[in-house]
Amino acid sequence: MLTDRRTAILGGALAVAAAGLPRKALALTAPSPARQFPSKRPAPGDRKFASPAVEGEIARVTRMIADPELAWMFGNCYPNTLDTTVRQSTVGGKPDSFVITGDIPCMWLRDSSAQVQPYLHLAKDDPRLRDLFRGLIGRHARSVLIDPYANAFMEDSGAPTSLSWAKADETRMKSGVAERKWEIDSLCYVLRNACGYWRATHDPAPFDSEWNEAARAIVRTFREQQRKDGKSPYTFQRASRQPTETQLAGVGLPTRKVGLIHSAFRPSDDACLYPLFVPANLFAVTVLRELAAVVMETRHDAALAREATALATEVERALAAHGTMTLPDGRNVWAYEVDGFGNAVFMDDANIPSLSGLAWLGCVPATDPRWRRTAAAAWSPANPWFFRGKAGEGIGGPHEGIGQIWPMSLTVRALSATDDATILRCLATLKRTHADTGFMHETFDQDDPSKFTRSWFAWANGLFGELILHVARTRPRLLQAPLDRLGV
Template sequence: MLTDRRNLMTQGALLGAGLATGALAPIAAAQTGAAKRYVSKRPAPADRRFVSKAVEQEIARVSRMIADPELAWLFANAYPNTLDTTVRMGRVDGKPDSFVITGDIPCLWLRDSAAQVKSYLHLAQQDPKLRELFRGLIARHARSVLIDPYANAFMEDPAARTNLEWSQVDETEMKPGVAERKWEIDSLCYSMRLSHGYWATTRDATPFDAQWADAMRAIVRTFREQQRKDGPGPYKFQRASRQPTETLLAGYGAPTRKVGMIHSGFRPSDDACQYPLFVPANMFAVTTLREMAQVANGARSDSALANDATALADEVAAAIAQYGTMKLPDGRDVWAYEVDGFGNAIFMDDANVPSLSSMAWLGCVPASDARWQRTAAAAWSDANPWFFKGTAGEGIGGPHQGMDYIWPMSLIVRGLTATDDATILKCLATLKRTHAGTGFMHEAFEKDDATKFTRDWFAWANGLFGEFVLHLAATRPQLLKAPLDGIRV
């Protein structure tokens, strides 16, 4: 039977890349009147793939701010997980090259790799090694996009054929260097977001060379192709699978009216879209195209590229405003999750980012936006078919792992966007009690039994959790001192 990405999701004891071989001194603390020791789950120092003094100092600084010893232990394990276990540094044409795998899958996803390193960005100005990491990843993204802007995942060797069993017989144009070829708008958005984040933080123009500009032009061209004004475009994909979310109807997806929005084959979960006009990714594209324009102007004085990106962003934004909303049965006006341009729309939310819930955090709408607030509230309720509530916790899942599985990522995003202390503390408490003793975040856990979970080694979730704690340390440090054990669903 053909396997797919789901078949790599495991549960139980930690398996990946030294995650169970940590040899650091344990964290000692008093808990409920008794001394309890938390032994680090990080690899031994000699086994870590990338070491940043600035990150180590940040771990120590923030850990001292956390009163709950288990929460401090989780942060110290999860925050450096990408650096400890997933980074492979090299050189290409004399310049740094950074290959960042997802964790238990040894390939680079454009989305995951950019998201995995985001929580280290604020330290890049003070750490030359981190700047080298970011330069190398920006260059790796540019080369990957130029191999195939329709691919979501790539091999370390650009001449290698995919080693992912589920991708080897896909009916699509698989090129050397491509690991999986699921067209997802957000993959290219994350490349733009990576570039803008680095430029905004450091004002270092080094990585924004001619190759980068070629990749950015390829992104704009691909987005225009997938507006499908002049036909379906060059991308087509089908996969033999028992899961309907693994393939596209006739290779292109459901029919649409061409309204100016960008078509996406798949969501950031790698699941097929029901309707190809995927609203969260279109909103993210508008934001990141404008960010790319800022880099093109500021780092390269490339007004042609900047103007082209801005014009496309304006066009897509106008189309979203006209076609990207819907009314719930109770009359609430919200953003739709997906639409087809004919008037059909679905409301749901998936834990993977971009999601409707994450729009304010991603900077696509102001946190004060009334429609987004209604949308986010509906997503965290029974109005969303992928919202689950059980004895272990409540949160959003998605079709990728199916019914009754909650993704910690949804809890983290909710905590990052919440404005009241009670909601934030509830998210923290749930994350603390659902790691199943592993010391890391997982992809998903069963709503009534957190010992049933998927993916022991999922670096994106670990990095996002680290970002959540850093956010609280910067904005609401008093919450890191609050007791969590008495907070329940």
């Protein structure tokens, strides 16, 4: 066994060497005194949801991870959504799943979809997981039909918002809505979750007339927010010291109507600078095409399929004409936001969809030259929200401010990487910056990871779990040696 372990470590080191890490990083270090890593999961009786398939996956993948701290982090993070955020019941005799974000007891359409994504590949063979997805797809459909412009919802569809910061918002708040920030990605994630479930299981149960009506409402809302008539049925203002919390005159800065979908807010829940948010428009093109195929297979709704395809084609053409820009050094890249008049901003935010996450979301090929230029620029000082400090480097955003790195940005960079060295560097930084908690956080300070925000943020935890699954599936050799023995 000792010989096998040495072979594994050296094999991992050689893989890193081939990937281009500095030669000094290959020095094998002496093992440090053994640390204990007790599980941070709730006791089995206190877990909100149990899945035999997920427990089996935790055991399988953990056995592949030589680094004990990394294995411990995976064991804490991967099941965190199921352990702590799922509330299940029935509505009309059908499953209902309400998935909170973590420390905020409301359901965000975006977060809840992303939180269950790491379990999707197991749903076909686990009836409990199928009930979870069926319930969430149904809950999403009912939420969209309450208000397609809302980003977050209450568990009780008859209740007013419980969020103190949203109670005085100047917008058309409805019962059941927790927050009403219009974000293209909210509806994109609803479609991604449903279409992904169909592809993984071919289970027709959740694709009923209510779901079909919600899908129609999504396409209709995207059409409305092209604002071709110059008007918007959605307006929003909030009294706040932060300009990222409100919209100029309720609708944002002026735009030229070029066929792109307007968004009031980004997936960070921060206000857009220019309302034509490019990553979310690219995401919309992708999910609209997925919807067109799935709605034909599940509902035989040719009219909706044609409408979704036509809108995707129109937005794609508008992106080609108006969604790019040239950086000062001459590189042609995707813009972050544009206004249709020729003004554009280049930046990136850790929240997804981001420019950095476009390949991982399936919006562009990972080999696409423009995306590769864009991602490289986003992970550099060309992006004003890229930070490098004593603790590591990564992308943040206005939501938590200067010097605050989001672990999600490191996870997405690793998920999108095509080389071993980048993945290992990201894993090493994530391992260094969880502040001995065993969980991912919203942000950590670039110089001091003990200063972090949100100790219970299920989306970030699930995304980290998804990364480890991805590495185990595609590059298992990277897990075969402790990271500190590879010098990363």
